[in-house]
Amino acid sequence: MFKYNNFFDKKIKLKKTKYCFFIDSVFSTQITAGFTSSFFTGQLPSDFSQLLSYIGKQANFSYMDQRHSADLTIVEEPGVYSVDGLFSKDKNHFLVVKTADCLPLFLAKKDHYVGIIHMGWRSAKEGILKNIPFDLADFKVVAGPGLRSCCYQVGTEFRKFGRIASYLKISPKGTFFDPVEFAKDQLFSKGLKRENFFDLGLCSYCSKHNFFSHRRNKTTKRSLSFIGIK
Numbered sequence: 001m002f003k004y005n006n007f008f009d010k011k012i013k014l015k016k017t018k019y020c021f022f023i024d025s026v027f028s029t030q031i032t033a034g035f036t037s038s039f040f041t042g043q044l045p046s047d048f049s050q051l052l053s054y055i056g057k058q059a060n061f062s063y064m065d066q067r068h069s070a071d072l073t074i075v076e077e078p079g080v081y082s083v084d085g086l087f088s089k090d091k092n093h094f095l096v097v098k099t100a101d102c103l104p105l106f107l108a109k110k111d112h113y114v115g116i117i118h119m120g121w122r123s124a125k126e127g128i129l130k131n132i133p134f135d136l137a138d139f140k141v142v143a144g145p146g147l148r149s150c151c152y153q154v155g156t157e158f159r160k161f162g163r164i165a166s167y168l169k170i171s172p173k174g175t176f177f178d179p180v181e182f183a184k185d186q187l188f189s190k191g192l193k194r195e196n197f198f199d200l201g202l203c204s205y206c207s208k209h210n211f212f213s214h215r216r217n218k219t220t221k222r223s224l225s226f227i228g229i230k
């Protein structure tokens with residue numbers, strides 16, 4: 001079992017393999033969730049097909065063309081969807097998001113429902129988490145690797161962005177957005193219990209563990225985060 005020193009949340013364990021990290025000890029044992037290592041560069045669908053074969057799983061998957069919107073959908077057929085959040089109740093149907101700074105959110109309601117959300121500031125500002133089509137009382141949520149408030153410097157115009165303006169830290173160094181605090185409050189207002197929010201605490205920009213960060217070096221490479229029901 002692999003442990004990071006900078007975990008905010010000691011309840012989460014990550015299992016590291018050559019190809020990906022699995023999130024252990026949060027969701028039901030019927031749920032498989034994790035994110036790719038830098039072995040993959042985030043090409044879809046090819047990299048995820050390859051990951052499934054490396055980890056010995058035969059499953060369908062869906063992903064998104066990700067347009068920084070506030071739209072989510074419940075999927076029944078594997079495919080590519082023009083949204084920024086997916087939910088499914090089907091077994092052997094993974095949901096995949098690609099990120100290099102935006103925050104991936106993993107959601108699961110026991111082993112009945114899973115979801116994945118691509119949360120950048122635009123989607124946050126437009127209310128993507130308010131649009132989740134469920135009461136979250138029986139869900140657990142994990143915040144994956146993404147830009148965190150240590151490195152999420154934004155322009156002063158963010159102070160006028162109603163929904164996210166209260167999640168800015170203003171210091172002599174500049175204005176910084178805290179996407180995790182924002183996500184928590186939005187999810188709690190949808191019924192999520194406080195003890196069911198888990199933060200990996202991994203910053204894509206400053207973590208030593210080689211996550212892709214567009215802000216750091218304008219990379220076109222992406223991490224793939226995934227969740228599915230066995």
Ligand SMILES: [Zn+2]
Binds near residue numbers: 148149207
């Ligand atoms: Zn950072």
